[in-house]
Amino acid sequence: MLDEHGKAWSYRAKWAYLLFVVFVLLLPVFYIIYISFNEHGFGAAIYEFTVDWYRVVLGDRMLVASLEWTAYLAVGAVASAVPLGLLAAKFCKSSRNKVPFVTLMLMPLFVPADIMGSSLLVFFKNLNGFFEWLSDSLGVTWFYGWFELGFLTALIGQIVYTLPYAFIVILITMSRYRVQQTEAARSCGATAWQAFRDVEFPQIRAGVFSACAFVTILSFNEATRTALLKGGFDTFQNVLVSQMLNIGMSGESYAMAGIMSVIPMVVIGSILIITLIRSDRLERVARAKAAAVMSN
Amino acid sequence: MQADSGVEVVDLSKNYGSVVALKSVSFKIRSGQYFVLLGPSGGGKTTLLRLIGGFMRPSSGNILFHDQDLTSLPPNERPTSMVFQSYALFPHMTVEKNISYGLKLRKLPKTETASKVGRALELVGLKGLNDRMPHELSGGQQQRVQLARSLVLESDVLLLDEPLASLDAKLRKEMCLELKRLQEQVGITFIHVTHNQEEAMTIADRIAIIAGGELIEEGSPRDIYERPQKQFTAGFIGDNNLFEGTVMGQVGSDVKVDLGYARIEVPARESIITEGEEVSVSVRSELLQLVDPDDDSLNRIPATYVEEVYLGLTTSHLVRLSNGTEVVIRQVSEDEGFSKFSSGQEVKIGWQKSSARLHPD
Numbered sequence: 001m002l003d004e005h006g007k008a009w010s011y012r013a014k015w016a017y018l019l020f021v022v023f024v025l026l027l028p029v030f031y032i033i034y035i036s037f038n039e040h041g042f043g044a045a046i047y048e049f050t051v052d053w054y055r056v057v058l059g060d061r062m063l064v065a066s067l068e069w070t071a072y073l074a075v076g077a078v079a080s081a082v083p084l085g086l087l088a089a090k091f092c093k094s095s096r097n098k099v100p101f102v103t104l105m106l107m108p109l110f111v112p113a114d115i116m117g118s119s120l121l122v123f124f125k126n127l128n129g130f131f132e133w134l135s136d137s138l139g140v141t142w143f144y145g146w147f148e149l150g151f152l153t154a155l156i157g158q159i160v161y162t163l164p165y166a167f168i169v170i171l172i173t174m175s176r177y178r179v180q181q182t183e184a185a186r187s188c189g190a191t192a193w194q195a196f197r198d199v200e201f202p203q204i205r206a207g208v209f210s211a212c213a214f215v216t217i218l219s220f221n222e223a224t225r226t227a228l229l230k231g232g233f234d235t236f237q238n239v240l241v242s243q244m245l246n247i248g249m250s251g252e253s254y255a256m257a258g259i260m261s262v263i264p265m266v267v268i269g270s271i272l273i274i275t276l277i278r279s280d281r282l283e284r285v286a287r288a289k290a291a292a293v294m295s296n
Numbered sequence: 297m298q299a300d301s302g303v304e305v306v307d308l309s310k311n312y313g314s315v316v317a318l319k320s321v322s323f324k325i326r327s328g329q330y331f332v333l334l335g336p337s338g339g340g341k342t343t344l345l346r347l348i349g350g351f352m353r354p355s356s357g358n359i360l361f362h363d364q365d366l367t368s369l370p371p372n373e374r375p376t377s378m379v380f381q382s383y384a385l386f387p388h389m390t391v392e393k394n395i396s397y398g399l400k401l402r403k404l405p406k407t408e409t410a411s412k413v414g415r416a417l418e419l420v421g422l423k424g425l426n427d428r429m430p431h432e433l434s435g436g437q438q439q440r441v442q443l444a445r446s447l448v449l450e451s452d453v454l455l456l457d458e459p460l461a462s463l464d465a466k467l468r469k470e471m472c473l474e475l476k477r478l479q480e481q482v483g484i485t486f487i488h489v490t491h492n493q494e495e496a497m498t499i500a501d502r503i504a505i506i507a508g509g510e511l512i513e514e515g516s517p518r519d520i521y522e523r524p525q526k527q528f529t530a531g532f533i534g535d536n537n538l539f540e541g542t543v544m545g546q547v548g549s550d551v552k553v554d555l556g557y558a559r560i561e562v563p564a565r566e567s568i569i570t571e572g573e574e575v576s577v578s579v580r581s582e583l584l585q586l587v588d589p590d591d592d593s594l595n596r597i598p599a600t601y602v603e604e605v606y607l608g609l610t611t612s613h614l615v616r617l618s619n620g621t622e623v624v625i626r627q628v629s630e631d632e633g634f635s636k637f638s639s640g641q642e643v644k645i646g647w648q649k650s651s652a653r654l655h656p657d
Contacts (some may be wrong), residue, residue: 178383178384180380180381180382180383181383181385181386181387183351183371183380183384184378184385184386184442184445185386185397186350186351186370186371186372187349187371187372187376187377187378187446187455188372188377188397188401188445188446188449189372189398189401189402189449190372190397190398190401191370192370194401198386198397199386202388203387203388
C-alpha cells in the first residue's frame with residue numbers, strides 16, 4: 001500500500017474496481033471462447049461441451065495454411081521490426097533533440113490503417129511498374145516482380161505498423177539505462193559490440209522481449225493492411241473477417257476467434273508470470289544478503 | 297635528463313557547432329604523477345578528461361601517451377581506464393564480475409583473474425564482498441569497486457571524473473587520502489577532475505586550472521595557492537581578496553598601485569608593467585589584518601567594519617571599503633566569545649608587502 005494513511009478497505013476497493021473493469025472488457029472474449037466449446041453453437045438452448053470446432057479448424061488445410069502464413073508474417077515482423085526498433089531507440093537515446101525523432105517514429109500510428117494500407121498498395125504498384133520498366137529498358141528480367149503483392153509487401157506493411165510500437169517499448173526500458181555503463185565497459189577494454197552485448201542488452205532485455213511479444217500480437221491481430229498487401233495468400237485473421245462478412249459466424253468462426261484471443265493472452269500472461277517470478281526471486285536473494293550483512 | 301612524459305596534450309580543442317568547449321589546451325603530465333584538473337563547473341575539464349580517455353574526438357590537436365600519438369584510438373585501445381562520478385557499475389553483475397570484466401575480455405586464465413580480483417579487492421578494502429550486487433553497497437563502497445575495476449587492468453593512466461562528488465563530506469575526505477595512498481602504492485599516473493579545491497590540494501602533485509575551456513594555469517598545489525599567476529586563479533583558489541588599480545610606477549623591485557581610495561606597493565613580477573596599466577592585486581584573507589585606525593604605515597586601507605562570522609577554528613571579519621568593495625579578513629578564533637569590533641566602526645586593514653600578488657591580466 002503506497003498511501004500509509006489510506007484505509008485498507010479503500011485499497012481493496014481500488015483493486016476490486018480494477019479487476020471489475022478488466023472483467024467487463026474481457027467478458028465478450030470469454031463469451032466467444034465459451035460458445036466455441038458448445039456443440040450447438042451460438043444461441044442454442046442446450047450447451048454441450050465439445051472441442052470439435054477446434055478439430056474442424058485444425059483439420060481444415062486452408063485454415064492451417066493461413067495459420068502458417070500468419071506465423072511466418074509474425075516471425076518476419078518480429079525479426080525485422082524489433083532490431084529496427086532497437087537501433088532507432090539507441091539512436092534516439094544518444095541524440096540531443098529527442099522530441100522530433102520520437103514524433104517522426106510514431107507518425108505511422110496516426111495514419112488510419114486503411115489509408116496506410118491503400119497508400120502502400122499504390123506505392124508498391126508504382127514501384128513494381130518502375131522495376132518492370134527498368135528491366136525492359138535494360139533488357140533483363142532480373143527486376144521483374146520484386147514488389148508484386150505477396151509476402152514481402154504484406155511484411156513491409158506490418159513492419160511499418162509494428163515498428164513504432166517496438167521502438168517505444170524499447171525506448172521506455174532504455175530510459176533507465178545509464179550510458180556511463182557503456183563507457184565504463186569501453187574503458188575496461190570492450191568494443192562497442194561487446195559493451196552492448198555484456199552490459200546494455202542484459203539491462204534492456206525485458207523491453208526487447210516485450211517488444212517481441214507485442215509485435216507478435218499486433219501481427220496476429222492485423223487485418224486491414226495485410227488484406228490490401230498480401231496478394232495471393234490468406235492470413236488467419238483475413239479468413240476470419242472474410243467468413244464473418246460473407247457467411248456470418250459459425251461454430252468454426254468462434255473456434256478461430258478463440259484461438260486468436262487465447263494466443264495473445266497466453267503470450268502476455270507468460271511474460272507477466274516469468275517477470276513476477278524473476279523479480280520475486282531477485283528480491284528474496286537481496287533480502288537474504290541484506291539479512292546476512294545485518295547479522296554480522 | 298628529460299622527465300618521462302606519460303601523457304601529453306598538444307593544442308587540444310573541442311567544438312560543439314559554434315560552442316567552443318575547449319580552446320587549444322596543451323600540457324604534459326609526468327609518469328606516476330597525481331594530476332588534478334580543477335575548475336568551475338562547465339569549464340571544460342570533464343571534456344578534456346573524456347578526450348584523453350577517447351570518449352570524444354577532438355576538433356583539433358593531439359593526445360600522446362609515452363610520446364605516441366593515440367588521438368584517433370577508441371577508449372578500449374588506449375592505455376587508460378576510467379572511474380566515473382556515479383552510476384557506472386554494471387548493476388546486473390556482482391562485485392567480483394564487475395571487477396573481472398576487463399580481465400575476462402582479455403581472456404586471462406580463471407585462476408589468474410581470481411587472484412587479481414582478490415588483490416584488487418584487498419587494495420580498496422573490500423575483501424569478502426565478492427558476491428554483493430552493486431545496489432547492496434554504500435556510495436563509498438561502489439566508488440571503491442569502480443576503482444578496483446580500473447586498477448585491476450593495470451593501465452598506465454587512471455582517469456577519475458569527479459569520483460568523490462556524490463559522497464558526503466566525511467567520506468570524501470577519507471576517500472581523498474585513500475586515493476592518494478592507492479596512487480602511491482600502484483605508482484601509475486592519475487588524472488583526476490574536480491571542482492573542489494580542498495580535494496585538489498589534498499591529493500595533487502600538480503594542479504591545472506581549467507576554466508572557460510582554457511588552461512588558466514598549472515603548477516604545484518603550493519604554487520597555485522601561495523603564488524597564483526593569474527587573477528582568475530587568485531579568485532578561484534583559497535579565499536583571496538582582489539583590489540583593482542592603476543600602475544603609478546616602479547620603485548626598485550616594487551610596483552606602486554593607485555587603488556583610487558589608497559596607494560599600495562606590491563612586489564613586481566617578471567612580466568613588464570607599464571605606467572597607467574590596469575592591474576589587480578590579490579591578498580589572501582588569512583594574510584590580511586585589522587590594524588589600528590591611526591596606523592599610517594605602508595599598505596594600510598581605511599574601511600568600515602561590517603560583521604564577523606565565527607567558523608570554529610577561524611573567524612571571518614567582513615569590512616567594506618570606501619568604493620563599496622567587501623573584503624574578508626580571516627583570523628584564528630580567539631578565546632573570547634565577543635567581538636572587539638562593532639558594525640559601522642571605522643577600521644583599517646593592512647598586510648605585509650610580500651603577501652600581495654600583482655596580476656597584470
